[in-house]
Amino acid sequence: MNTRTIGIASALLALVLLGCQAPPAATPTMAPTQTSQAPTEAPTVAPTSSPTASPTDEPTASPTTEPTASSTVEPTASPQAQFPRTVVDDEGTSVTIESEPQSIVSLTPANTETLFALGAGDRLTGGTDFDDYPPEAAAAPDVVVQVEVLTEQIVDIDPDLILAGGNNFTPPAEIQRLRDLGFPVVVTYPETVDEVLADIELVGAAVGADEEAATIVAAMEERIAQVTDAVADLPQPRVFYEIGYLPDIYGPADDSFTADMVSLAGGEPITTGDPVSFVIPLERLVDEDPEIIVLGDAAYGVCPDSVAERPGWDEMTAVANDAIVPVDDIIVTRPAPRLGEGLAALALAIHPDADLAPPTAGTSYCEVPATP
Amino acid sequence: MSAGVAARPRSAARPAWLEALRHRPLLLAVTGLVALAFALVAGLALGNVSIPIGDTVAIIGHNLLGWPAEVTWAASAETIVLELRLPRVITAMAVGAALSLAGATFQGLLRNPLADPYVLGTASGAALGAAIALLVPVQFALLGFGLLHVLAFTGALLAVAVVYRVSRLGGLNSLTSVLLTGYAIGSLLAAGLAMTMYLSGSNLRQIFFYLLGSFSLASWPQVVVGLPIIAIGSVVILSRARILNGLLLGEETAAHLGIDVRRERLLLLGAATLITAAAVALSGLIGFVGLVIPHLVRLVVGPNARSLLPLSVIYGAAFMAVADLIARIPGELPVGIVTAIIGAPFFLYLLRTNRAGYQL
Secondary structure, three states: OHHHHHHHHHHHHHHHHHHHHOHHHHOOOOOOOOOOOOOOHHHHHOOOOOOOOOOOOOOOOOOOOOOOOOOOEOOOOOOOOOOOEEEEOOOOOEEEEOOOOOOEEEOOHHHHHHHHHOOOHHHEEEEEOOOOOOHHHHHOOEEEEOOEEOHHHHHHHOOOEEEEEOOOOOOHHHHHHHHHOOOOEEEEOOOOHHHHHHHHHHHHHHHOOHHHHHHHHHHHHHHHHHHHHHHOOOOOOEEEEEOEEOOOEEOOOOOOHHHHHHHHOOOEEOOOOOOOOOEEOHHHHHHHOOOEEEEHHHHHOOOHHHHOOOOOHHHOHHHHOOOEEEOOHHHHHOOOOOHHHHHHHHHHHHOOOOOOOOOOOOOOOOOOOOOO | OOHHHHOOOOOOOOOHHHHHHHOOHHHHHHHHHHHHHHHHHHHHHOOOOOOOHHHHHHHHHHHHOOOOOOOOOOHHHHHHHHHHHHHHHHHHHHHHHHHHHHHHHHHHHHOOOOOOOOOOOHHHHHHHHHHHHHHOOOOOEEOOEEHHHHHHHHHHHHHHHHHHHHHHHOOOOHHHHHHHHHHHHHHHHHHHHHHHHHHOHHHHHHHHHHHHOOOOOOOHHHHHHHHHHHHHHHHHHHOOHHHHHHHHOOHHHHHHOOOOHHHHHHHHHHHHHHHHHHHHHHHOOOOOHHHHHHHHHHHHHOOOHHHHHHHHHHHHHHHHHHHHHHHHOOOOOOHHHHHHHHHHHHHHHHHHHOOOOOOO
16 A cells, blocks of 8 residues: 555665665775775765755754854863863754763764874773774774664763764764763764864863864874965866765765865865765766766775776766776775875875875775886 | 354364464463563563663662662663663554554454555655654754654644545545545655655655664653553544444444444544554554554454454554564664564464455
C-alpha cells in the first residue's frame, strides 16, 4: 500500500546515503599506496551530512547558528587554565566548563587530532572509529561507530567535556540529549580557514591548553603565509577539488573551508553552488570548466588516468591538458593542526613550480613509475 | 457474541500444540506477560555498556520501588539504566502494543488481512509532517518534544481525517471506498514526502532515519506524554472487542445485533488512528509489527477479538522490546529492519502449518 511507496523511497535513499558514506570505494581502480589510514575518513566529514543540493541552512542546528570566528573566553585566559570558564562554540552556544577537563570525548577525527596536537591526547577517553592521526589516537575506545553516537558508552565514560561536529555531522538531537544529561558539549564547524584556526583556539580554551593552541595557530599562520606569499603573483586557475566521485560528484560547498583552502592555495575554487551541500552536478562542473582537477579521493583509489574515461569529462580543460593531480585528502580537508601542510600540498598541486617547501605531513598517492 | 468464532471450520492441518493453545488464551496471556518481564529486564541489563544484571535489578528496585539497597554501583550505571534504557524499553513496549492493537483493529474494521496501522495514510501523513518539521528553520524543543513529534502526530491524524471525510462522499461500497481513498491519499502524501526529501539537503539523513524507525532517542518526557495517549486509545479499543466481533460479520448483521455501526466504526477508527499517530510520533515508521503480530495471535487463538486484542497488546509489546534489544546490541540498527528479519520467517512458518482454515 502507501507504505510500499515509502519503502521504495527509503531503499533509494539508502543507496544514496550508502553511496555518500563511501563515495571513493565505488571506484577501486587502484589500490592506495598506503593503507594505514581509514579509507572512508575525510569524505564522510562533509558529504554524509549534506548529500543533496539544497538552499536550507542547517535548520536543525540551534536557530542562532552564527559561526563565531573567534573563540570567546570570558575569564581572562592569560595564565594557563583558569576554570571555571565559559566558551562560545561555533553554533553560538555558551558552554561552561567547571574545571580543567581530565576526561575528554571527541566525536570527530578533527577534534581528536587537535587534542593530541594540544598535548591533551592522554586525556582522550573516547573517540571515533575514524581516528587515525596520530596513530595512538586509535587506541581510545570508539564512542562513534560509522556515524552512530553510542550514548551509553559516553555516559559510562562520564567525560568532563565532549567535542562534537556541526552541520549535522554529530546528530543535533544527540548533542541536545548529551547536554540534557548534563555534559558540556562544544560544537565545532569551521566554514573558513580562519575559523579552523579559531576552532583550535576554542578547543584549546575548552581543555585549558590556551598557550599550546596559540603556538599551534602561530605556526599554522606562518605556514599559511608562506603559501599565500608563494602563490601571490601566480595566475589563478579554476580548480575543482574532488572530494569524492560516484554515485554523485562531491566537491566543496560554497561556505566550506575547503573552498577557502583552494583560494588560499592560489586557485579559483569551483564550488557546488550551495552553502552546505557537497554534491556538484556534472553540468555545473562542465560549465565551470576546471583548468586543474585535484583528486582528494586519490587516497581511496581514484587516480588521474580514470578521470579521462568518465563520460562527459573529456570536455573539461583540465582533462584535455592532463592537469589532474592527486593529493592526500586527510590533511587538506580535515580542520585540524596539519591543515597548513595540507594547504602547502594543495598549493603545490595547483602550482607545481611555486617556491614552497614540500609538505611535511601526508602521503602521496597514484605515484607513476619515475621517468627521467 | 462468539458467533464469529463458532461458525468457523476447524483445521485438521494444525499441529497439536497450536490446537492445544487455542483454547487457553489465559495461558497465552500469562506466557506473554512473563516474556514481557524478561524483555524488560534484558532490555535494561543489556546494551553496549555492560552492567551486571544484579546491579540493574538493584538500581531499579532502589530507585523506583524504594528497596533499601546499598549503593554499590557507579552513578553512570544508574544514569544509563534509568535515563537511557528504561524510557527506551517502555517506549518500545508502548509502541509495539499500540501498533499491533491498531493493526488488529484495522484488520477487523476493514475486514482486510492486508490492513495494518498505516493503511489509511497515517504513515505517509506522519512522515510528511516529520519531514516538514526538519525543513522549518525555526526549532523549538520543550520537554524533549520538538516540532517533529508534533507535526508527525498531527500529520497522521489529519491524513486519516481526510481519508474518512473523502471516502464518505464516494459512491462505492463503503469499506472498499475507505481502502481505496486511503491508498490514493497515501500516494499523494508520499509524493509530498519525496518532494520534501528532495528539497531537504543536509537533513536528508535525519528524515531517512525517521522513516526507518528507532527508539534511540527515547526520553522520559516522551514517555510521560505518549504513554497516556496510547493507554486511553487502547482502553477504548479493548472495551469494544465484542463490537469488533459484531462488525466482522458485516455491517448489516452488526446492525441487526443492535450495534450503531456508523458511530462504533468512527470510534474504533479514531482510537486506532490516535494510538498509531502517537506511536509513529515517538519512534518513526516501524513496519511489520502492526501487520503481523495480530495475524500471529489470530493463527493461534482464532479471530475472537476478546482474546485477539489483549494478546496482540502483550505480544506486540514483548516482540518490539526484544526487536529493539537485538537492534541495539550490534551498535544501532534501525529496529524496523530487525522486526522484519526475525518476524517474517516465523510468520511464514506459522502460515505453512495452517494451510487450511485461516480466516480473519
